[in-house]
Amino acid sequence: MDRIVLVTKPSRFEELVRQHLTEGAAKFILESRGQSIGPYKEEDVTYRAALAEIRRQIPNDVPVAALSRADLPNFLFRDGDLIVVCGPDGLFVNLAKYITDQPVLTVNPDPKSVAGVLMLFSPQAVGSVIAKVREGKHRLERLPFIRASIDGEREIWAINDIF
Numbered sequence: 062m063d064r065i066v067l068v069t070k071p072s073r074f075e076e077l078v079r080q081h082l083t084e085g086a087a088k089f090i091l092e093s094r095g096q097s098i099g100p101y102k103e104e105d106v107t108y109r110a111a112l113a114e115i116r117r118q119i120p121n122d123v124p125v126a127a128l129s130r131a132d133l134p135n136f137l138f139r140d141g142d143l144i145v146v147c148g149p150d151g152l153f154v155n156l157a158k159y160i161t162d163q164p165v166l167t168v169n170p171d172p173k174s175v176a177g178v179l180m181l182f183s184p185q186a187v188g189s190v191i192a193k194v195r196e197g198k199h200r201l202e203r204l205p206f207i208r209a210s211i212d213g214e215r216e217i218w219a220i221n222d223i224f
Contacts, residue, residue, distance in 0.1 A: 062123065065124070066126045066142050067119075067145050068128055068133070068152065069130070069152075072104055074104060075105065104174060107170065108170050114187070119145075119187070119191065120195075133158075138159065138161075139163075140161075143166065144156065144166065147169075147170050153165065166187065166190055166194075168182050
């Protein structure tokens with residue numbers, strides 16, 4: 062393991078603020094639709110806490126590259142990377158298109174609100190998994206990556222299943 066690559070995505074709160082330019086504008090739009098910005102902010106706080114916990118557990122002697130989902134197509138992954146991806150299952154599936162045989166540690170930032178079966182670890186477990194990888198005592202599970210083409214033009218990518 063030469064480097065850890067931490068892959069994240071913007072929270073729904075961050076996306077709202079980006080879309081509406083300010084938190085106040087996002088709040089106004091939501092309230093005009095009978096919604097509250099509160100759940101979005103709570104989700105953002107939980108996600109940021111999960112990322113802080115992950116960063117806290119990464120050993121200081123290992124270089125870290127942090128990138129967002131939008132940066133995936135332009136990032137050069139190395140053979141010696143350990144990739145830590147934190148978010149919903151879809152973030153892992155998106156990442157899978159850009160890597161080859163690098164091991165991936167999938168982290169669910171909040172099992173209460175993020176449903177999924179591919180994000181296996183809690184943020185609190187990251188340190189022990191990294192230690193196992195460094196010692197060569199980890200278990201790898203290969204997942205089949207599938208590409209389906211319709212009419213030779215439209216493509217869909219999947220992990221394990223296509224419906």
